[in-house]
Amino acid sequence: MSDESQELGITESKSHKPGEWYAEVVQKANLADYAPMGGFIVTKPRGYALWEAIQESLDGWFKDTGVDNVYFPMFIPESFLEREKDIVEGFDPEVAWVTHGGHDELEERLAVRPTSESIIAPFMADWTRSHRDLPMRLNQWCSVVRWEATETKPFFRTKEFMWQEGHTAHASNEGAWEEVWTRLEQYERVYEDVLAVPVLRGKKPEHDKFPGADTTTTVEALMPDGKSVQGATSHNLGQSFAESFDITFADEDEKEQTAYTTSWGLSWRAIGALIMTHSDDQGLVLPPTVAPTQVVIVPIWQEDTKDDVLEYSEGIADDLETAGFRVELDDRDERNPGFKFNEHELNGVPLRLEIGPHEVDDAEVTLVHRPDNAESVADRDGIVDAVDEHLDEIFDKLYESAEENLEENVREAHSPEEILGTIGKHGGYVKTPWCGDEACEEVIKEKIAAEIVMQPLEDEGGSTAGDVPEPDHDECGVCGDPADEIAYFAKSY
Numbered sequence: 392m393s394d395e396s397q398e399l400g401i402t403e404s405k406s407h408k409p410g411e412w413y414a415e416v417v418q419k420a421n422l423a424d425y426a427p428m429g430g431f432i433v434t435k436p437r438g439y440a441l442w443e444a445i446q447e448s449l450d451g452w453f454k455d456t457g458v459d460n461v462y463f464p465m466f467i468p469e470s471f472l473e474r475e476k477d478i479v480e481g482f483d484p485e486v487a488w489v490t491h492g493g494h495d496e497l498e499e500r501l502a503v504r505p506t507s508e509s510i511i512a513p514f515m516a517d518w519t520r521s522h523r524d525l526p527m528r529l530n531q532w533c534s535v536v537r538w539e540a541t542e543t544k545p546f547f548r549t550k551e552f553m554w555q556e557g558h559t560a561h562a563s564n565e566g567a568w569e570e571v572w573t574r575l576e577q578y579e580r581v582y583e584d585v586l587a588v589p590v591l592r593g594k595k596p597e598h599d600k601f602p603g604a605d606t607t608t609t610v611e612a613l614m615p616d617g618k619s620v621q622g623a624t625s626h627n628l629g630q631s632f633a634e635s636f637d638i639t640f641a642d643e644d645e646k647e648q649t650a651y652t653t654s655w656g657l658s659w660r661a662i663g664a665l666i667m668t669h670s671d672d673q674g675l676v677l678p679p680t681v682a683p684t685q686v687v688i689v690p691i692w693q694e695d696t697k698d699d700v701l702e703y704s705e706g707i708a709d710d711l712e713t714a715g716f717r718v719e720l721d722d723r724d725e726r727n728p729g730f731k732f733n734e735h736e737l738n739g740v741p742l743r744l745e746i747g748p749h750e751v752d753d754a755e756v757t758l759v760h761r762p763d764n765a766e767s768v769a770d771r772d773g774i775v776d777a778v779d780e781h782l783d784e785i786f787d788k789l790y791e792s793a794e795e796n797l798e799e800n801v802r803e804a805h806s807p808e809e810i811l812g813t814i815g816k817h818g819g820y821v822k823t824p825w826c827g828d829e830a831c832e833e834v835i836k837e838k839i840a841a842e843i844v845m846q847p848l849e850d851e852g853g854s855t856a857g858d859v860p861e862p863d864h865d866e867c868g869v870c871g872d873p874a875d876e877i878a879y880f881a882k883s884y
């Protein structure tokens with residue numbers, strides 16, 4: 392390797408130093424840079440393209456299921472924020488405040504939105520007159536600010552992050568539940584079918600719900616380092632926000648009723664989970680579904696074969712582009728094929744086509760899969776179909792490997808020692824009967840910083856109440872008291 396490719400490549404190891412490795416992949420694969428202010432990042436074109444791919448899928452599904460996009464101001468007057476007390480208490484330590492406009496002190500401080508219930512709900516109240524106005528489903532794509540004093544981890548932990556936040560109002564609690572499940576299912580789908588990251592659906596324990604919510608449901612993804620990522624959340628807010636903000640409506644008998652509301656959000660943390668799940672010591676690995684470049688063609692020539700190889704390669708690039716693939720022909724003169732291979736590996740291009748004089752003579756193409764370097768040969772004639780099949784195969788490989796990691800890493804434990812030992816040794820999820828007391832979580836948390844990341848749901852998405860199934864073992868895995876719930880402990884991002 393030349394010095395130049397050393398500098399280009401990843402030097403940290405994913406299995407030994409996942410944190411350092413992750414930071415290096417993000418920077419060297421050109422996804423993001425650190426901003427001059429601690430806690431903020433600059434998203435580069437290749438990183439933003441990943442966000443756009445997620446956005447495109449979700450936004451389409453939202454619109455297909457009755458959601459309209461809106462945009463509300465990024466500032467929330469303090470008096471609005473104070474109208475729902477749980478929101479104030481929950482977010483107060485993390486709110487950034489605007490106190491001045493130019494040189495003048497503001498009469499009322501403005502919060503930079505940490506989440507927008509408090510500015511959206513009053514307008515929903517205004518816009519809701521009768522039952523005919525419901526359900527009302529609004530969504531905005533924006534960023535929010537939460538001033539956490541933790542170490543910056545691009546896409547996982549930043550003071551400002553991109554997300555979408557959906558806010559809906561319904562005439563009945565059943566309607567609100569249906570909404571909660573619809574969005575949770577769409578989040579599951581974006582992780583599994585778009586990002587090739589399998590997730591578990593569950594709900595957060597009572598003490599870890601979204602402030603003001605009746606129930607917080609979640610999709611959780613297990614990273615290869617054994618930590619869980621909260622992938623997205625969908626909250627049934629019950630009537631607490633509707634009561635605080637007077638979201639009422641006249642029912643069919645002209646009687647005034649209070650609405651039920653929900654909110655749900657997915658942030659660019661999904662990009663973090665995507666990178667962490669699939670990438671390796673050579674750099675970024677992306678499923679073809681989101682890769683900005685799905686196929687790179689690297690022509691390999693000598694002076695006397697250059698014209699033929701290039702012409703042949705261009706023909707293939709044209710065919711693939713016409714068929715709708717995102718393809719790049721890397722015909723740079725100043726770089727040798729080895730350098731190009733490394734660079735496209737680092738950038739996570741899922742499929743590489745190698746074309747030299749042999750391929751031209753035999754009317755063939757050599758295909759190499761990014762995740763495992765699997766190499767095969769296809770006929771020039773059927774190249775469009777072959778590429779299509781290979782991209783599907785690459786997606787399946789990534790999904791299956793992540794699924795295997797998840798399946799192997801859900802273990803049961805029935806005592807504090809066993810819970811601690813299992814998480815300490817293997818990471819992953821430890822499933823245990825739980826009495827429901829937060830103090831039992833504290834016992835584990837104090838020792839190894841693992842917490843209850845979720846509780847499984849009674850009936851995969853079908854339960855209107857978000858019930859948790861009964862454990863078959865009836866003693867709390869921590870204190871030994873009677874347990875009628877199940878908890879999943881894990882370390883988390």
Ligand SMILES: [Zn+2]
Pocket residue numbers: 825826827828831867868869870871872
């Ligand atoms: Zn207990």
